[in-house]
Amino acid sequence: MLKTMWWNDKSFDKPLSDSNGNLWHFKIQHGFENEKQVQRIFYWNSNYSETGVIELFNDQVIHKKRILDRMRKITKDETYREKFNRELQFPIEKFW
Numbered sequence: 001m002l003k004t005m006w007w008n009d010k011s012f013d014k015p016l017s018d019s020n021g022n023l024w025h026f027k028i029q030h031g032f033e034n035e036k037q038v039q040r041i042f043y044w045n046s047n048y049s050e051t052g053v054i055e056l057f058n059d060q061v062i063h064k065k066r067i068l069d070r071m072r073k074i075t076k077d078e079t080y081r082e083k084f085n086r087e088l089q090f091p092i093e094k095f096w
Contacts, residue, residue, distance in 0.1 A: 003031045003032045003033075004029050004030065004031030004032070004033065004038065004096075005029070005030065005031055006027060006028070006029055006093060007028040007029065007030055009028075009064070011064070011068055012026055012027070012028050012067070012068075012071070013026075015046075016071060016072060016075040017075070018075050018076060019076065022045055022046065023045065023046045024043055024044070024045055024071075024074065024075045025043065025044050025045075025046070026041060026042065026043050026071050026074075027042045027092050027093075028040070028041055028042070028067060029042070029096060030061070036057050036058055037057065037058050037061050038055065038056070038057055038061075039055075039056040039057075039060075039061045039062065039067075040053050040054065040055050040056070040096070041053065041054040041056075041067060041070055041071065041074070042088065042092050042096075043071070043074050043081075043084075044088065044090075048090065050081070050085060051085065051086065051087060051088040052074075052081065052084040052085040052086045052088070053084060053086055053088065054070065054074075054084045
């Protein structure tokens with residue numbers, strides 16, 4: 001069974017800028033799927049040329065402050081970000 005929702009928070013809705021001035025956008029989803037707690041951090045750059053999602057389950061789920069830390073790391077660390085790159089369809093809310 002799928003019961004997830006989007007986390008609407010000013011901290012998550014504001015785009016972050018990398019060292020080249022590129023903006024990165026984020027959406028956070030959380031809830032339960034098949035009786036497992038799930039949290040997803042979706043990200044994309046302004047022109048949608050790089051997109052991805054970090055999926056966290058059960059004991060991997062993190063607190064809001066750590067989500068913000070992860071968002072900053074995605075923005076600043078290209079090697080880290082590449083681990084989670086995945087093609088996304090938009091609007092995300094329609095497909096997830």
